Every structure is written in structure tokens, then in C-alpha cells.
Amino acid sequence: xxxxxxxxxxxxxxxxxxxxxxxxxxxxxxxxxxxxxxxxxxxxxxxxxxxxxxxxxxxxxxxxxxxxxxxxxxxxxxxxxxxxxxxxxxxxxxxxxxxxxxxxxxxxxxxxxxxxxxxxxxxxxxxxxxxxxxxxxxxxxxxxxxxxxxxxxxxxxxxxxxxxxxxxxxxxxxxxxxxxxxxxxxxxxxxxxxxxxxxxxxxxxxxxxxxxxxxxxxxxxxxxxxxxxxxxxxxxxxxxxxxxxxxxxxxxxxxxxxxxxxxxxxxxxxxxxxxxxxxxxxxxxxxxxxxxxxxxxxxxxxxxx
Amino acid sequence: xxxxxxxxxxxxxxxxxxxxxxxxxxxxxxxxxxxxxxxxxxxxxxxxxxxxxxxxxxxxxxxxxxxxxxxxxxxxxxxxxxxxxxxxxxxxxxxxxxxxxxxxxxxxxxxxxxxxxxxxxxxxxxxxxxxxxxxxxxxxxxxxxxxxxxxxxxxxxxxxxxxxxxxxxxxxxxxxxxxxxxxxxxxxxxxxxxxxxxxxxxxxxxxxxxxxxxxxxxxxxxxxxxxxxxxxxxxxxxxxxxxxxxxxxxxxxxxxxxxxxxxxxxxxxxxxxxxxxxxxxxxxxxxxxxxxxxxxxxxxxxxxxxxxxxxxxxxxxxxxxxxxxxxxxxxxxxxxxxxxxxxxxxxxxxxxxxxxxxxxxxxxxxxxxxxxxxxxxxxxxxxxxxxxxxxxxxxxxxxxxxxxxxxxxxxxxxxxxxxxxxxx
Numbered sequence: 038x039x040x041x042x043x044x045x046x047x048x049x050x051x052x053x054x055x056x057x058x059x060x061x062x063x064x065x066x067x068x069x070x071x072x073x074x075x076x077x078x079x080x081x082x083x084x085x086x087x088x089x090x091x092x093x094x095x096x097x098x099x100x101x102x103x104x105x106x107x108x109x110x111x112x113x114x115x116x117x118x119x120x121x122x123x124x125x126x127x128x129x130x131x132x133x134x135x136x137x138x139x140x141x142x143x144x145x146x147x148x149x150x151x152x153x154x155x156x157x158x159x160x161x162x163x164x165x166x167x168x169x170x171x172x173x174x175x176x177x178x179x180x181x182x183x184x185x186x187x188x189x190x191x192x193x194x195x196x197x198x199x200x201x202x203x204x205x206x207x208x209x210x211x212x213x214x215x216x217x218x219x220x221x222x223x224x225x226x227x228x229x230x231x232x233x234x235x236x237x238x239x240x241x242x243x244x245x246x247x248x249x250x251x252x253x254x255x256x257x258x259x260x261x262x263x264x265x266x267x268x269x270x271x272x273x274x275x276x277x278x279x280x281x282x283x284x285x286x287x288x289x290x291x292x293x294x295x296x297x298x299x300x301x302x303x304x305x306x307x308x309x310x311x312x313x314x315x316x317x318x319x320x321x322x323x324x325x326x327x328x329x330x331x332x333x334x335x336x337x338x339x340x341x342x
Numbered sequence: 343x344x345x346x347x348x349x350x351x352x353x354x355x356x357x358x359x360x361x362x363x364x365x366x367x368x369x370x371x372x373x374x375x376x377x378x379x380x381x382x383x384x385x386x387x388x389x390x391x392x393x394x395x396x397x398x399x400x401x402x403x404x405x406x407x408x409x410x411x412x413x414x415x416x417x418x419x420x421x422x423x424x425x426x427x428x429x430x431x432x433x434x435x436x437x438x439x440x441x442x443x444x445x446x447x448x449x450x451x452x453x454x455x456x457x458x459x460x461x462x463x464x465x466x467x468x469x470x471x472x473x474x475x476x477x478x479x480x481x482x483x484x485x486x487x488x489x490x491x492x493x494x495x496x497x498x499x500x501x502x503x504x505x506x507x508x509x510x511x512x513x514x515x516x517x518x519x520x521x522x523x524x525x526x527x528x529x530x531x532x533x534x535x536x537x538x539x540x541x542x543x544x545x546x547x548x549x550x551x552x553x554x555x556x557x558x559x560x561x562x563x564x565x566x567x568x569x570x571x572x573x574x575x576x577x578x579x580x581x582x583x584x585x586x587x588x589x590x591x592x593x594x595x596x597x598x599x600x601x602x603x604x605x606x607x608x609x610x611x612x613x614x615x616x617x618x619x620x621x622x623x624x625x626x627x628x629x630x631x632x633x634x635x636x637x638x639x640x641x642x643x644x645x646x647x648x649x650x651x652x653x654x655x656x657x658x659x660x661x662x663x664x665x666x667x668x669x670x671x672x673x674x675x676x677x678x679x680x681x682x683x684x685x686x687x688x689x690x691x692x693x694x695x696x697x698x699x700x701x702x703x704x705x706x707x708x709x710x711x712x713x714x715x716x717x718x719x720x721x722x723x724x725x726x727x728x729x730x731x732x733x734x735x736x737x738x739x740x741x742x743x744x745x746x747x748x749x750x751x752x753x754x755x756x757x758x759x760x761x762x763x764x765x766x
Contacts, residue, residue: 159629161628302636310643311643311679
């Protein structure tokens with residue numbers, strides 16, 4: 038649940054994005070700039086949060102009137118070392134915030150903070166992560182909430198897709214790349230698992246709204262619509278001409294016990310009544326067009342609708 | 343006793359007022375006492391602060407037996423004094439017992455030594471035992487007021503549940519016994535703590551039924567079943583019963599049920615018992631209350647930014663002016679970007695928490711030109727709305743009708759996109 042300090046949106050004087058070089062951080066910077074907000078994007082080249090001088094260098098970048106978006110992470114955190122490294126990054130940021138406290142802090146978290154067996158997931162659901170990645174986000178939320186003396190919000194996106202996603206994990210981005218390479222789009226089994234997927238642009242739009250309202254609390258960045266990987270593959274395949282092949286493959290491992298994951302997005306309706314998510318089919322088609330337009334030689338779109 | 347005892351009800355809010363007038367209808371002389379002289383004056387002239395079917399007529403018909411007053415010294419005339427103010431609750435379901443405490447002290451101070459003092463307001467277990475004084479036993483009696491059915495419940499109770507400060511096997515005070523017997527229903531004396539928890543137990547059972555209905559009706563909406571077809575089968579099961587609370591709704595409202603759930607959770611935390619199921623009731627209530635918000639966003643607001651909306655009903659249920667925890671107000675509160683027109687037979691449009699709300703004088707007027715209409719309170723007069731007329735005045739087709747006020751077939755025949763609870 039979010040509480041707005043500003044009922045009427047009021048742009049922050051400046052937004053500092055820590056982790057601006059990443060897929061999500063970059064999108065938030067672009068969206069904030071589009072909203073007319075001055076943006077200072079920090080990448081690891083500017084401030085290395087694992088370096089000895091990380092806090093000192095970050096402090097020099099901050100002003101007390103800044104709204105800070107913290108999105109920097111070693112993600113996904115797959116083991117204890119990565120979990121602890123991520124926590125050290127948050128600790129470094131908190132040392133800088135102790136010296137120069139920003140006006141507002143937004144942390145880009147994850148829906149991995151919730152237990153796998155909660156249905157439907159809401160912002161009221163208990164935080165019970167089952168992976169190092171989920172534990173990392175839950176712990177960072179707690180660290181920021183406890184130690185940063187300014188209004189704090191956590192935005193918890195589910196699976197994100199977008200043209201600029203550098204990862205090629207199982208889902209829309211990999212499917213699109215397989216299709217673009219002229220390969221069959223491959224599914225684990227029939228792709229029965231249903232998941233919520235959100236466009237990175239929608240995550241960025243929500244982030245900018247949170248910054249403009251100086252909101253505190255937590256909000257899930259989820260569309261409320263769960264779609265099977267099989268259906269997503271067929272949607273992606275249909276964007277190619279001729280339509281890409283979707284090929285189910287025998288599972289080499291047991292099907293995940295978590296077959297479905299549904300979210301209730303009522304809190305989003307309450308926080309931002311006039312905000313609506315881009316429907317998945319429209320988003321996948323848009324991403325396909327954007328990727329086709331910009332990929333060029335780096336990502337050949339040999340067959341594009 | 344040779345003559346009928348004289349009674350007093352202390353606290354002229356919903357419970358006390360309805361109980362006092364109903365008691366007078368059984369032939370008992372009655373004093374209705376309140377600390378607020380202006381309220382007493384208004385009631386004396388027939389201006390009742392609550393809206394309940396039959397209540398005004400019942401007062402007029404028994405006016406000669408009822409006196410209203412703000413002078414506590416008159417309590418000395420009474421044989422049985424019921425202390426019965428409404429107990430307000432906050433957003434967390436916590437009771438504010440301040441006024442009850444004050445009125446109880448006043449009643450005890452002004453009662454004759456041989457009079458019986460009874461707490462009728464809803465209290466947490468342990469309250470009445472803690473108010474016993476030497477030589478002044480205080481009884482507790484369970485109230486079963488239902489908003490919109492207060493007169494029916496007060497004049498034709500199913501039973502009386504009486505908490506006794508001493509041995510429940512001992513006879514009740516004669517005046518109290520005479521009064522209760524006039525209603526011709528079973529009287530169940532028990533320990534004070536049992537009676538206090540009995541009231542909470544009744545409400546928990548009702549909430550359990552409603553939660554079952556809400557949980558399974560939501561499933562019906564997803565799998566092609568119709569909860570209204572299932573309900574008759576359940577009601578014919580003797581273990582469930584024909585009057586069981588199986589109508590799906592928009593969560594729990596009104597304040598009283600929420601208070602009892604909060605009390606059970608608080609007591610279970612204090613005593614180390616398991617109350618997870620009660621927390622689940624609360625969670626399901628929150629979830630179902632947001633049904634109209636989810637539907638209207640998914641079906642229209644996501645696609646029509648300039649939508650015009652209409653809402654019929656503001657009260658938390660039919661036949662009451664109360665808007666405490668009203669699903670309608672909760673719905674309207676989150677529709678601020680869109681202009682809305684509202685109509686309620688009793689509650690004024692100004693009660694709607696919305697920056698650009700317009701009041702209408704009829705249901706059809708509220709529906710004129712809207713893209714979506716939500717019937718948020720099942721007022722009887724809404725049942726007479728002809729779907730064809732509704733379709734004629736609306737700009738759009740979407741009608742949210744959680745309580746099935748309209749005939750679904752007729753609504754569909756009129757071309758309306760009729761959405762209700764419990765069916766796809």
C-alpha cells in the first residue's frame with residue numbers, strides 16, 4: 038500500500054538513479070526525463086558500491102532535495118556470496134544517505150519477496166522469500182526502511198520484458214530472440230506455467246508516479262493478468278512473418294510446483310486510479326517493432342511482420 | 343409482581359432507541375434517557391435520528407407509554423434499567439467504550455437499590471464482571487440488532503441470552519424475568535463471560551457463512567458455475583439451514599462484525615489461542631470489497647479515460663442511513679479522476695468522498711448518460727428499475743450489480759453488460 042505525501046503530483050527537483058546503466062534503471066531515467074524531471078544517472082563507472090570509497094563518492098553526487106531511485110544490484114542473486122554483496126551495496130548507499138539524506142527514496146525490489154504459495158499475491162501478503170534473490174530484496178527493503186530517514190517506497194516488479202533486456206531467461210525476450218534468429222521458440226513441456234509479465238516502460242511509469250507523489254510504502258508492479266508461457270510463445274511467434282514455430286520440448290526436470298502465480302492489483306488502482314498497464318499482446322507487438330527497428334546487425338530480425 | 347415493571351433504556355442511539363420503542367409495544371411503561379437534551383427533544387417530537395422500517399409507526403402507536411428525558415434522577419422510577427448506547431468503533435474495529443462507561447456509572451448512581459441494571463451494548467468479554475460493585479450486581483444481555491431489521495429483531499427475538507453476575511441457575515430478578523417473558527421466546531441465563539462471548543460467537547458464525555459464500559462465489563465467476571444455483575441446495579441441508587447467510591456480498595460492513603473479529607484476534611493474541619481463520623475472514627472481506635473496483639477498471643476504465651460513472655446506493659446496506667464501512671463509499675473513494683452521479687434514497691450525495699460528485703433525485707437520473715452504473719446498495723426500490731429503461735438512459739452498457747438487484751435475464755435482454763457476484 039502506498040501513502041502519497043503529495044496528493045497532487047509534484048515533480049522532484051532532481052532524480053538520481055543509482056544503477057542507471059541497467060535495463061530497469063535506464064528505463065526509469067528515460068521516463069523521468071520525459072516527464073521533465075532533471076535526471077542524474079549513476080552507473081558503476083561513476084560509483085562502485087562495492088569499492089572502499091563507494092559511500093564517499095556517492096555522497097558527493099547527492100543533494101538533500103534529490104529523489105533517489107536505487108535499482109543497482111547483482112541480479113539475480115543466485116548464492117550467498119551474491120546475496121551478501123548486494124547487501125553490502127545497500128549498506129554503502131545507507132552510509133552515503135546518512136551524510137546526505139535525500140528527500141525521497143524509491144527502491145526497485147521484486148515480487149520474489151513473496152512466498153511461492155500465496156494466492157492471490159497482494160501488497161498485504163507476507164514477505165517470505167524462498168530464494169537468495171528474494172531474500173536479498175526483502176533484506177534491502179528492510180535496511181532502507183529502517184535506516185534511511187526519509188520517505189521510503191518499494192516497487193516490486195514481477196517478470197519484466199522489453200526490447201532492451203540484456204537477459205535471455207525463459208520468457209518473452211528469449212522467445213523473441215529465438216524467432217528473430219529463425220529458430221523454433223522452445224517451451225519446457227507445453228509451457229503450462231502461468232506468470233504475470235510487465236513491460237519495463239510500465240515499471241518506469243509507475244516509478245515516476247511514485248516519485249511525483251513522494252509516496253511511501255510498497256506497490257507491486259504487476260498487471261494482474263497471468264499468461265502461460267505457451268500462450269506468450271504463440272503471441273511472440275505471431276509477430277513474425279511467416280509465423281515462427283513454437284516447439285514444446287520434453288521436460289528434462291520436473292515441472293515447477295508453482296504452476297500459476299496470480300496478483301491482485303487493486304492497490305495499484307487505489308494508488309494511481311488513472312494508471313493502466315499495457316496489455317501483454319500489445320506490449321509484445323510493440324517490443325517486436327522496437328527491436329526490429331533498432332537491432333540492425335547486432336540482433337538480426339530476419340523475419341519481421 | 344402485580345403490576346408490569348417500568349423500564350428505562352439509557353442512551354438513545356440506534357440500539358437503545360429501537361429497543362425502547364419495541365419494549366413499549368409490549369405494554370411496558372418506558373423511559374428513554376439520553377444525556378443530550380437536544381436529542382431527547384427531537385425524539386420527543388417524533389424526529390428519530392435513525393432510519394428503520396416500522397419504527398416511526400411503532401413510536402406513534404405506543405407514544406403514551408414512552409417518556410423521553412435527559413434528567414438522570416428519573417431513573418429512580420424504573421425497575422429495570424438497560425444501558426444501551428451504540429458503541430462506536432474505529433477503523434481497526436476497536437470499540438470506544440467511553441460513553442458506555444459514563445452512562446453505566448450514571449445508571450448505577452441513580453438506580454434504586456432493588457432495581458436491576460443491565461448492560462445491553464456490545465462489550466468485550468470481561469467488561470461486565472469488572473463493573474460489579476458490592477450490593478450492585480450488573481447483568482449483561484446480548485443485543486442482536488440488525489441494521490434495517492431492528493424493529494423485527496427487537497419485537498420478535500429468537501431468544502434472550504442473559505449474562506448473570508452470580509449463579510446462572512438462580513432465578514433472574516423478578517422484574518427482568520417478567521419483562522423478558524413478555525416476548526414469549528426462550529431465555530438462556532449463563533455466566534457473564536459466556537454471554538459476552540456468545541454475542542461474538544454468533545457474529546463469527548455469520549461471518550464464516552458469508553466468507554464461504556464469498557470465497558465460492560468468486561470461484562463460480564471463474565469456472566462457469568452459478569452460486570445462486572448452489573445456494574438452494576445448501577439451504578435444504580439441515581446442517582446448514584434455510585436462513586443461513588449464504589448471499590455473496592462485498593465483504594463485511596457496518597462496523598459490528600468487524601469489531602467482533604478484531605476482538606477475537608486481540609483476545610487470542612493475549613491468551614495464545616489460534617485465530618488464523620478469523621484473520622482469513624478479514625482478508626477475504628478486504629478482497630471482496632474491491633470487486634467493483636477491479637471489474638470497472640478491467641472492463642471500462644482501462645479503455646475509456648473519459649468515462650462517466652453512476653452509483654446507486656451509498657448506505658452500507660438497504661433500509662439504513664448508516665454508511666459505516668460502506669462498500670459504496672470505499673468504491674467511490676477510488677474513482678476520483680472520473681465524474682460520478684449518485685443516488686441513495688436516504689443518504690445524501692454529500693456523504694460520497696469524491697471531489698466531483700453530483701446527486702440525483704432518482705435512480706434513472708443517476709444513470710443518465712453514464713458509461714457504467716454500479717448498484718452498490720440493494721435498496722428495495724432499485725429492484726423495480728426496468729433494465730430496458732436503464733439501457734435507454736445510459737450511454738454505455740456496463741452495469742455492476744453485485745447483489746443481483748436487477749433480473750439478470752432481463753438486463754441481458756435489454757442489451758446491458760450485467761455483472762454480478764457468483765456467476766461469470
